Amino acid sequence: xxxxxxxxxxxxxxIDEVVDTLRSGWxxxxxxxxxxxxxxxxxxxxSKAVCFNSATSAMELTLRLLGVGEGDEVITSAYTYTASxxxxxxxxAKIVLVDTAKDSFQMDYEKLEHAITDKTKxxxxxxxxxxxxxxxxIFEIVNNKQNxxxxxxxxxxxxxxxxxxxxxAHSLGATYKGKKSGEVADFTCFSFHAVKNLxxxxxxxxxxxxxxxxxxxxxxxxxxxxxxxxxxxxxxxxTDPGSWEYDIIYPAYKCNMTDIMASLGLAQLKxxxxxxxxxxxxxxxYDKALENGGxxxxxxxxxxxxxxxxxxxxxxxxxxxxxxxxxxxxxxxKGIATNVHYKPLPxxxxxxxxxxxxxxxxxxxxxxxxEITLPLHTLLSDEEVEYVTECLKEIVK
Ligand SMILES: Cc1ncc(COP(=O)(O)O)c(C=O)c1O
Numbered sequence: 001x002x003x004x005x006x007x008x009x010x011x012x013x014x015i016d017e018v019v020d021t022l023r024s025g026w027x028x029x030x031x032x033x034x035x036x037x038x039x040x041x042x043x044x045x046x047s048k049a050v051c052f053n054s055a056t057s058a059m060e061l062t063l064r065l066l067g068v069g070e071g072d073e074v075i076t077s078a079y080t081y082t083a084s085x086x087x088x089x090x091x092x093a094k095i096v097l098v099d100t101a102k103d104s105f106q107m108d109y110e111k112l113e114h115a116i117t118d119k120t121k122x123x124x125x126x127x128x129x130x131x132x133x134x135x136x137x138i139f140e141i142v143n144n145k146q147n148x149x150x151x152x153x154x155x156x157x158x159x160x161x162x163x164x165x166x167x168x169a170h171s172l173g174a175t176y177k178g179k180k181s182g183e184v185a186d187f188t189c190f191s192f193h194a195v196k197n198l199x200x201x202x203x204x205x206x207x208x209x210x211x212x213x214x215x216x217x218x219x220x221x222x223x224x225x226x227x228x229x230x231x232x233x234x235x236x237x238x239t240d241p242g243s244w245e246y247d248i249i250y251p252a253y254k255c256n257m258t259d260i261m262a263s264l265g266l267a268q269l270k271x272x273x274x275x276x277x278x279x280x281x282x283x284x285x286y287d288k289a290l291e292n293g294g295x296x297x298x299x300x301x302x303x304x305x306x307x308x309x310x311x312x313x314x315x316x317x318x319x320x321x322x323x324x325x326x327x328x329x330x331x332x333x334k335g336i337a338t339n340v341h342y343k344p345l346p347x348x349x350x351x352x353x354x355x356x357x358x359x360x361x362x363x364x365x366x367x368x369x370x371e372i373t374l375p376l377h378t379l380l381s382d383e384e385v386e387y388v389t390e391c392l393k394e395i396v397k
Pocket of ligand 1: 053054055056057080081083084126167169170190191192193203204
């Protein structure tokens with residue numbers, strides 16, 4: 001058998017929708033992107049949504065929209081992909097990394113509270129594997145520390161406490177206490193990268209909740225300006241006959257979503273409930289097969305939250321890096337692609353060069369050293385899921 005880690009699930013529906021766009025005479029940002037934004041806002045119960053070429057762009061532009069920059073601090077988890085932290089560096093702010101709680105893939109909330117200073121402008125919690133963070137706890141913490149916050153732009157003034165910008169790259173469709181990812185944090189950024197539950201090949205979106213005294217259309221316009229050169233009219237608006245003239249308000253960025261990408265997303269979103277259901281079935285199969293087997297899997301479905309089932313994270317109890325790497329190699333020899341999520345940021349050169357040391361993040365290191373991620377995607381058959389668990393059990397026996 002040959003089992004890939006996370007191939008895209010593309011059906012005739014996606015192909016037809018993309019072909020329709022290709023034949024329509026409009027392939028970059030236009031009607032399909034606008035429609036996809038509406039559908040994402042509806043799906044997540046968010047006030048509004050805006051699409052970009054990646055979650056990384058969505059997060060960076062959100063920090064820029066919030067006026068976060070030099071002299072500010074932004075906190076995120078040590079246990080994540082580089083994008084959650086690199087965007088903080090891009091805007092000139094200081095990255096503050098918080099260790100995970102013991103035996104948890106999520107930030108230690110007590111350490112998070114201690115990390116907040118009078119320079120902290122935002123926290124980027126990471127909904128790792130599609131399991132949403134404990135947002136009630138996070139909001140309790142930022143409210144407790146409200147007295148330290150000094151706002152420096154209109155949105156910061158309106159929110160008047162540390163802003164919660166969720167890295168929801170994995171969590172489209174997940175819920176926390178009955179609320180969808182996208183309507184819980186102040187801002188949420190999703191990824192539609194090729195390996196994600198819902199893909200547009202590359203792509204991302206930001207959603208946000210209503211902010212008192214701030215007009216949602218103004219936020220949307222700011223995002224449009226930031227993502228398209230600070231230009232007052234996008235290419236679609238400029239095609240109106242006689243409507244050529246535009247202004248560049250400031251030298252901004254270029255990271256808009258195209259209608260080709262959006263058409264892929266529109267077709268995927270139509271199938272998304274079924275996609276989530278199949279992921280849940282596979283997770284339940286893995287959970288059942290691996291219980292009592294010397295391994296501990298991340299819980300995706302609890303009383304408090306229901307995951308989008310993005311990644312199946314397993315810890316090989318009490319084992320170390322060498323053993324885990326041996327398992328990955330032996331699984332590969334049996335035709336099964338696995339992965340590791342994540343090598344903590346302080347172990348990477350870029351973050352070492354910024355002064356981070358993994359010794360300060362012992363819990364994150366412990367999670368990493370025996371973690372293996374099993375294939376989880378909607379092209380897997382039940383037989384393949386069984387084969388994966390049989391091989392894993394055989395290797396770790
Ligand atoms: C946790 C996390 N955040 C952010 C990103 C960045 O997403 P994108 O590739 O859409 O920029 C990823 C991508 O893998 C991710 O896993």
